[in-house]
Amino acid sequence: MTAASQGRIARRGRMTVRIGVGKTVAALVALSLALVFLLPIIWMAFASFRTIPDLSTFPPTLFPRGWTLDNYTQVFQDLPFARLYLNTTLFAGIVTVGSLFLDSMAGYALARLDFPGRRVIFVVVILLLLLPFQVTLVPLYVLMHNLGLVNTLAGLVLPRISNAFGIFFMRQFFLGLPKDLEDAARVDGASEWRIFASVVLPLARPALLTLGLFYFQTNWNDLLWPLIMTNDVQDATLPAGLSLFNGEHNIHYGVIMAGAVLSLLPIVALFLLVQRSFVQGIATTGVK
Amino acid sequence: MTKTNTPALRAGSLRPTGPARSSDRAGRSRRGAVSQRRAAWTFLAPSLLVLAVFVVYPIGQALYLSFTNYSVLTPPEWAGLDNYVKLFSDPAAGNAIANTLIYASATTVASVVLALLIAVFLNRRFPLRGFARTAIFLPYITSLGVVSIAWSYLLNPDIGLLSYWGRVVGIPVRTGWLVDPNLAMVAVILVGIWKFLGFYVVMYLAGIQSIPSDLYEAAAIDGAGPVRRFVSVTWPLLSNQTLFIAVIATITNAQAFDQIYVMTRGGPFFKTETLVMMMYRVGFQDLDFGYASALAYVLVALLAVLSLAQVRFFSRRAVQY
Numbered sequence: 001m002t003a004a005s006q007g008r009i010a011r012r013g014r015m016t017v018r019i020g021v022g023k024t025v026a027a028l029v030a031l032s033l034a035l036v037f038l039l040p041i042i043w044m045a046f047a048s049f050r051t052i053p054d055l056s057t058f059p060p061t062l063f064p065r066g067w068t069l070d071n072y073t074q075v076f077q078d079l080p081f082a083r084l085y086l087n088t089t090l091f092a093g094i095v096t097v098g099s100l101f102l103d104s105m106a107g108y109a110l111a112r113l114d115f116p117g118r119r120v121i122f123v124v125v126i127l128l129l130l131l132p133f134q135v136t137l138v139p140l141y142v143l144m145h146n147l148g149l150v151n152t153l154a155g156l157v158l159p160r161i162s163n164a165f166g167i168f169f170m171r172q173f174f175l176g177l178p179k180d181l182e183d184a185a186r187v188d189g190a191s192e193w194r195i196f197a198s199v200v201l202p203l204a205r206p207a208l209l210t211l212g213l214f215y216f217q218t219n220w221n222d223l224l225w226p227l228i229m230t231n232d233v234q235d236a237t238l239p240a241g242l243s244l245f246n247g248e249h250n251i252h253y254g255v256i257m258a259g260a261v262l263s264l265l266p267i268v269a270l271f272l273l274v275q276r277s278f279v280q281g282i283a284t285t286g287v288k
Numbered sequence: 289m290t291k292t293n294t295p296a297l298r299a300g301s302l303r304p305t306g307p308a309r310s311s312d313r314a315g316r317s318r319r320g321a322v323s324q325r326r327a328a329w330t331f332l333a334p335s336l337l338v339l340a341v342f343v344v345y346p347i348g349q350a351l352y353l354s355f356t357n358y359s360v361l362t363p364p365e366w367a368g369l370d371n372y373v374k375l376f377s378d379p380a381a382g383n384a385i386a387n388t389l390i391y392a393s394a395t396t397v398a399s400v401v402l403a404l405l406i407a408v409f410l411n412r413r414f415p416l417r418g419f420a421r422t423a424i425f426l427p428y429i430t431s432l433g434v435v436s437i438a439w440s441y442l443l444n445p446d447i448g449l450l451s452y453w454g455r456v457v458g459i460p461v462r463t464g465w466l467v468d469p470n471l472a473m474v475a476v477i478l479v480g481i482w483k484f485l486g487f488y489v490v491m492y493l494a495g496i497q498s499i500p501s502d503l504y505e506a507a508a509i510d511g512a513g514p515v516r517r518f519v520s521v522t523w524p525l526l527s528n529q530t531l532f533i534a535v536i537a538t539i540t541n542a543q544a545f546d547q548i549y550v551m552t553r554g555g556p557f558f559k560t561e562t563l564v565m566m567m568y569r570v571g572f573q574d575l576d577f578g579y580a581s582a583l584a585y586v587l588v589a590l591l592a593v594l595s596l597a598q599v600r601f602f603s604r605r606a607v608q609y
Contacts, residue, residue, distance in 0.1 A: 026414035033406070034416070034423035041426065043449060044438040060449040106335035113328035114321065121332065128343055132543055132591055134564050135584040138353060138577050143346065145360075159342035162335040180464035186320075189326065192327030223433035223546045224564075228572055239433035243550050248436050253441055262436045271429045272422075279425065279490055 041264070048072070048258040055254050071258035078251045079241065080234050081259055088237040088263070091156050092220040098161040100212050104163070104204060107170025108196055112182065122171070128164035134224070141228055151235045156226060160219060166211055173207040174200065206277070213270065213278050220267055238263040312451035364578065373581035383558055384566040385586065390473065391562055394539040394595070395480045399488055399537050400483065400530065407492035408522065421493075425486035432483050440466060443551075468569035469559045472552050476560050485603050486539060490531045495529035496522065531602035538594050541588070559571045563587045 035042075043062060047055065048071050050064045061160050075081050109115075110122055140159055141150070149155030177200070185195045195227070201208075226240040233244055242263065271278060354371055356364035375381045405584070410421055427435065442450040445464025454461060461468060465475045499522065507517045545564040548554060554561030554569065563583060571580030 021415040026409075026412060027416045029409070030414065030416045030420035034420040037423045037427060037486075040435055040438045040442060040482075041430070042580060043442060044435070047438075047441070056447060058447070059591070060447050060452050062449060063416055081487075102335045102338065105331040109328040111325050113331065115325040115328040118328075121336070121594050124344075124392075125339075128339060130538070131347060132587055134543060134567060135350050135588055136343060137567070138571050138584065139346035139349035140342065141572070142349075142577065143342075158338070162338035164339060164343070181370070192324060192331075196331070217429055221431035221433070223549065224568070228568075229547075239431045239546075242437060243433050246440075246550070253437075256437060257441075260412035260437060263431050263434055267431075271426075275422065287498075 084241040103166030112176035403488035432546040436547040
């Protein structure tokens, strides 16, 4: 072996080492970044399994000094937790299904059907999209109060059953679809409804999935609207109910943390299941 | 045999009924247009009804109520500009507007800068990259109202883990993060950044991946180092993303409510009371619907001004490619 080739090997060795070090440092930085972001959720999960004396012992620690499931049984006794869970599931579920259906119909009409007034309606949808929803809160509450819908599921759901953003989003999606299939169905004499239901909707699966996850997540997580619409905790959703019970002197925060973990579980599970398509949907469309 | 060769069709085309056939076709397309128009309104009707009753009507009604004196017990009473006059002399309203501006600008600027840095970092290939991306995105899908309960215990002066760790590394907080008039705002800003950063990182990552790689190769051939490549290629070509993120973040942050309601209720001494928080207090605790509606329209005006200013600021700097 010549000196030159030995030098080359040594240099190559040094290079792989340097790349290895760079990647290790990057991985360590990534790990600490991830832990910083996960800390509140990790702490919450641990706290939900801790005993009351452990939670009030100084100094506070991240890891439990003893494990228990008591908080998880207690949360169903101290709070109307099953009711809150059912309310939240129905609220987020009905809004998601209903709004997907109505918004895709309206979006399809705006993208594909020819009728006078199309431009005007599209501009109105855009304007509604730009206004913050808080501006409607006071009159909405008064309206619901007059209709006798405060503290009801119908009152919670109705204003959310169609959404200007969803109409806009679905319209943009339909504009990007090729027209050929619809035209073929039209030539075959299919009704507009038939075309929409059996030709267009099946093609819209990816858009419906992205928008549906977005609706389910925002309504499941929403605080302000359920807080205003429910004077009785029995009719609240999980975020509103948990924040109302938080700080009540007879309920320990370990119990609240068990409730919090249970309330985050379905959304986190759903997200991890469809993470790739959800994140991609957000990145390409700017759904928020 | 193709269809056009069938005797029946050929016979048909030879029949002297040309004009009749064309009018028949026009009739069919007219019927098509009518049926499309009818279908369009049928498709739109449910959504338009919902939006009219639950969005358009309340927006108009809020404007009307902002010119009235109205609490639940008595019907609205015309008051002219009273609520708006009160707004300009009410120190609480000025305080809420100032807090909203402080919260929104600090959170937005910090979020944009951090999101860009993290996105550039996470665009490289190394182990645990996917885990880090998921972890940073996770807060975005959690309920801010729920996780803020955890944050308030983490920052509790007596039993809070973060307060304790802070004390250990030499960040002494005498009264506690959420009790100290100056630190409470910092705390709710940090939670606001934490919650939404993952969304902006994803937006930036999509933008970085759409930059043509030959631009980087050309820059490398010209001898540009990593910093120069970032300044001359990445940053200018991300100006569309930056505009979008900055506008979205400003709109989101100017509406801050959830973590403030849970962690501080707008306190201590109204130091974290933002416009939406004040609107909630005035409207749904004091039941002063007229004044709350005026505050809602202040929020609309504020959002319009902030968004337009940013679009103008960035469009002068936008790079087309």
